Amino acid sequence: MSDATETKVTATDATATDATGATRTRTRWLRYAAAAPGLCLAVLALVVMTTSRADDPVPGADSADAGFARGMAVHHQQAVQLSFIVRDSTDDEEVRCLAYDVINTQANQRGMLLARLDDWGLPKSSQKQPMAWMDHDMDYKPHDGSLMPGMATNTEMDELRKAEGKDAEVLYLRLLTAHHGGGIDMAQGAADLAEDPMIVRLAEGMVSGQQSEITLMADMLKARGVSTQQ
Template sequence: MTAPGEAPAGRPAFQRPVVIGATVIAVLLVGAVVGMFLTQLATRDDAASATPAAGSVEVGFAQDMSVHHLQAVTMASWERDHTADQQLRQLAFDIESTQREQVGRMKGWLMLWGQPEQATGEYMTWMNSGAGHGHMAMAPSVAGTGGSDGAVMPGMATNTELAKLRSLSGQELDVYFLQLMLRHHQGGTDMAQYAHDNSPNPAVKALTQSILTSQGAEVTLMRDMLTARGAQPLPFP
């Protein structure tokens, strides 16, 4: 029989303190890991909830993509009103309504963030040209002063191209609209992908994912529609 205070037969008296000490250390290590995780999570949440400042990816994207979208709305509205092809009319309506709503969302962000609807410097300064997302050279973002005949951002149509679109009718109009809009979507998805990859803001991530999904489907559709009409896409820089 073991006397009070003695260790059981065959078990060293020092074993229980060692086991208890190991348990305490394990608990402390788990606590440290959990603490580090929570700290990282809080830091990430703080970055995501911070109000975007001038020059940030979020502000630059909202300002520039609004301009980019509005040209798509203009082209889609023209096609919708002038095509005799019901499939093209539906596509144009879908693009116009979707991108008009997205512009309203981005302008709402800019108002909440205390930022102007359009930057007064250059377009695309928020997008790193060395990140593998090809786009044309930046141009002044003051309305009406864009370079390259008005094509101030990737995929955008020039003033000459817009005038040509308005001069066409029938299948020529439909084909040229598809060519211009396909190229426009390619530029827009590059911008959306960069913002999605480089912004922690949940609202920006949600919108850019929506753009990538919807425009990706439309790109496939427009390629198929061009093929069905015996036409090819325009080159994209």
């Protein structure tokens, strides 16, 4: 092999190596980017749960703090269920992305609330009405699986399970909008009444986050030619 040929082959090999390296770097970056949201949530959860824990007084079993932790854990669980259902009922990336975000965010927050109850040595359930801890009269009567304001009924959950495509998207967005509305009312109550710093911060974050998602969902419904109303 001549020097010129050898040089050409070496250059070609180097180019191939560079291309392979660039591909590996790009793939590695995409993997890190995909993992970043989950990592951020985990870090945030750790920071929130460990801040001001040592000197915080333990709330009573009937306190706003405990009542909110129990009630919102149940409320969040249904939002996660709704999101899992629609994720498998549509190929629309916008709706699936929202569902993915709700699943991760609310499952993470639910875990934080239940962990806080464990920290306090308090039961995760109560015989009292879920929102009895709030400072205003609650005349909401649980029915058909809807335990608190905003929660979907069992009938509505079944309708979502049967729906597909645009019908599933619209029903999900409407149900989740109502669900967030009830969640915001409860979270604002905790932000006003709770004493545990972690619970107050978490509740305030829920209010702002879910209000933003309600605005987003209104736009998503409008883009599909429908309103938030049934």
